Amino acid sequence: MRFVFLALSIVLLLPSQMVMAQKFGYVDSKFILSKMPEYKEAQQEIEDLSDAWQQEIQSMRKEIESMYAELKAEEVLLTKELKEQRLKEIQKKESEVKAYQKKVFGFDGLFFLKKKELVKPVQDKVFEAVEIVAKKERLQIVFDKAGELIMIYTDPIHDYTDIVLEELGLIDDNDLNKN
Template sequence: MKRILLLALFALGVGTLSAQNCIVVDSEKIFKSIDAYNEAITELDRLAEEYQKLVDAKFEAVEQLYQTYVAQRASLSASSRQTREEAILSQERAAQQYQEGIFGKEGTLMKRRLELIAPIQKRVFDAIEAYAKQAGAAAVIDSANNPTLLYTDPASERTQQVI
């Protein structure tokens, strides 16, 4: 009896799934078709490169302090060694905090990314939603960078229509 009930539920589920209208879009293609997005990515790349140079300079200064300390360590008293080591560690922590302040989740670069990209993402996602509603789709699958998407019927691909 349980087997018959399970088979009936399975058949009902398969029938429901086949009745669903599912479309596939490639959000990466959509984003790359928008000039404002490409300009924002270029600006973010430029900023990241500038910020990386600043971070590298801070860590380079720490490395120079350390190399100087290593060269002079033998001639320093125990208290002087400890003071210099603490200064080096303090500079290293400051450099790490600076790096986190720029590249971290709440950092300067992430804030700028949100300023530039979030409005474009909203427009794209709103366009996808509007198209899906117009097409009567029950679900939208994004095929961009999705390693679990094993197969899509080309007829369900709607990226160009959304663009």
Template sequence: MKKFLQIAMMAVLVFAATATASAQKFGYVNSAEILAELPAMKAAESNLEGLQKQLQKKGQAMVQNFETDYRALQEKAQAGELTPKAQQEEATKLETRQKEIAAFEQQMVADLQKKRAELLEPIYKSVNDAIAAVAKEKGYQFIFDQQVLLFGEETADVSADVKTKLGL
């Protein structure tokens, strides 16, 4: 029985030593701060703003032309310059243009989303690659984003290492 107790005690000590030796290392980064400091991110945001303004300007011009033509049609109809059939034809044309404006707005949103993904995907990839490289170099098994972290010691913050890896 004494021998069994000694073996059991040794097994517990070996298990505890193994668990301690293979302790996992955790870190975290502030990805929002890193992204905000990247020149590529600033350029992408500027590019997106320019595209958005350009598309909005085109959409506003379409709406203004529509409103002008709508008012002109109302004035002609009130003045009795149009027959009921001509009024109906003009109203149908305006409805078609209104649908075109709505389709343009939907396409504008889709184009902006596509351009955003196109511009930001390589930036996100470079940040993720830098995080993975830091994790491998420093022996981290897990790196979390600070935005979803409830608690973290400052010594586990690897944001500065990632910034260095990115050349910031």
């Protein structure tokens, strides 16, 4: 009797959330983003910018190649000083191309910043929808199946991807559970 009273006292003293099991779920943000037209538009704009920058860099490299070819063709006619001067010009141009490539495609480069600028608002929209669904479904934890977290097994009963798509207006009741 004394043990039952002690156990009951401990249970009553524990916060109610510790006694109740936590509810969790997961979503596939990669799948959700693939269904969003604004994400597809952002991806296309990013790809177009990348292609343009790559073509610009390729053009700069071709210019360097032609400078080398021109130097090689005129090499026998040039003095040692002129040859060294031309080589320095070519090396300077190569350095400029490398610096430009780093400025565009390097860490925190123009490409990264533009990608962040275009994709972040779409991702924020998804995160807001996930938060709304989590509150509606009373979830304490929501995992992202597409993220770094490795999920070895997932029970589809805990998959809230379709509900988030519905919250974003990207799916209607007839499309639920068809993926």
